[in-house]
Structures are given as C-alpha cells and as structure tokens.
Amino acid sequence: MAGYRTPLGRARGLGAAKSGVGHFIAERASSVALIPLVLWAVWAALSLAGGGYDDAQAWLRSPINAGLLVLLALAGFFHMQLGMRVIIEDYIARHSTRTVLLLANLFFCWGAGVLTVLAILKVALGGGAN
Amino acid sequence: MANATPGAKARPLSPHAQVWRWHVTMAASILNRATGAALYGGAIILMGWALSLASGPVAYDNYMGLLGSIPGKVVMFGLTLSVFYHLFAGLRHLAWDSGKGFAPATANQTAWAALIGSGVASVAVWVLAGFMGKL
Numbered sequence: 001m002a003g004y005r006t007p008l009g010r011a012r013g014l015g016a017a018k019s020g021v022g023h024f025i026a027e028r029a030s031s032v033a034l035i036p037l038v039l040w041a042v043w044a045a046l047s048l049a050g051g052g053y054d055d056a057q058a059w060l061r062s063p064i065n066a067g068l069l070v071l072l073a074l075a076g077f078f079h080m081q082l083g084m085r086v087i088i089e090d091y092i093a094r095h096s097t098r099t100v101l102l103l104a105n106l107f108f109c110w111g112a113g114v115l116t117v118l119a120i121l122k123v124a125l126g127g128g129a130n
Numbered sequence: 131m132a133n134a135t136p137g138a139k140a141r142p143l144s145p146h147a148q149v150w151r152w153h154v155t156m157a158a159s160i161l162n163r164a165t166g167a168a169l170y171g172g173a174i175i176l177m178g179w180a181l182s183l184a185s186g187p188v189a190y191d192n193y194m195g196l197l198g199s200i201p202g203k204v205v206m207f208g209l210t211l212s213v214f215y216h217l218f219a220g221l222r223h224l225a226w227d228s229g230k231g232f233a234p235a236t237a238n239q240t241a242w243a244a245l246i247g248s249g250v251a252s253v254a255v256w257v258l259a260g261f262m263g264k265l
Binding site: 041 | 166169170173174176177180181184190191217221227255258259262263
C-alpha cells in the first residue's frame, strides 16, 4: 500500500511534528516582552554611563531597577537561546557537531543567565558592599 | 535525496548568495540574524557588568574603564546599532506574523526604515549621551 504513495502523500499522512510551534511562540512572546525592556535598558545604560561604583550600587538597590534588570536578563537569555538554536540548526548539518553545539548553547545561556541574575540580586539585596 | 532515483538527471540545488542580485529585504534579513548573534555578545557584556558590580569597587571601575575606552566605545556603539536594528527588524517580523506587510513594495520600505531608523536612533542616543556629559 505505502509503496504507491508519493513522498508528499506520505509526509502529509504523517502530519506535522507539532513541536515546532512551541519554539515559534516562545520566540515571539519573549520578543514582545523585550520591546519595552530593551528600550528601558538603553535609558538605564545612559544613566549609568560615566558613573562610579556607588552610583551603580544605589541604582541597583531600587527594586524597580533590579526587577526590570532581572526581567531583561531572563527574557534576553531565553530569547537568545532560541535564536542561536535556529542558527545552529540552519547551518550545522552534521548530527554530532549539531548536538554538541545545541547543548553548548543551552548550557551557556542557562549558566550565564543564572550568574547574571545572582550577581544582580546580590547587589540589589544589599550584599554588594563587600 | 540526491541519489534517491538512480539515473535521474541532477536537479538544481537551492540558489546561493552568489547567484542572487542583492536587494534590501535580503540584506535586512541577513542583518537581523547577524545583529541577533552580536547581541549574544551584548548579553555577555551585561553579565560582565553585573558580575563586576557584585565583585566590588575595584572590579567595577576596571570594567567601566574598559567599556569607556576607545575600543570599548566602538563595541558599545556597535551594540547600540544591534539593539535598535534587531528591535526594528523584530517589529517587522511581528507584523508579518499578523499577516501584514508582505507586499514587495511594503517589505522594501520597512527594510529601509529599519536600516535607516536604527542608524538614526543609535546616533541620537550617543548625541544625547554627549549632551548629558557621558562621553
């Protein structure tokens, strides 16, 4: 039976994998969150530029600044993991190399994201004075 | 796939960059991916900032000195361009996702708008930084 079906017919019979849409929506949802966050971040960078340690510490002790910066880091590292994943999947055909790079990307984004959030919280919660 | 049918004529492969005339929507698409990759570096710069601030005044002053040096400023200006370009290109994508903006003339216009807009916004931010005495 299956031998008479065209490749397209077989693919249609299998249907979609139904897993890609989660990635698509996650990338869009995080991009919407990043629109206001990134505009705020440009303003924040402008206010912090040229300032010293005490200014930055005082700035980050404001719960609004600390909260927005944590949200920026979470949405940013999440979004960039998704984006770099697509780049790797597009250009790296060899299965073993692709697997290693996808894992490296995933672990790097989680590791860097956790470190960034912890460093922000340490200062924001008052531990930054050494 | 290439050897799926023995004896069949070789089929043309997908067109590659060197056989396409450059057009603005193509450049806009490639730049969106390139700036996304650049912002990966931007996130690392943000991580470095948070870690240096958590490490104390000496580390923070060193880090801010690095960002404020001439090479540091060049990198930060590139980061500003990347932020605004990726933002504007992302807005194009969100419009496309809602089914709008696919007509070739519209796509060309929004591509130019994203390219020129990101340059204008970046220069405006740095001019503002100059007026605020941050440079």
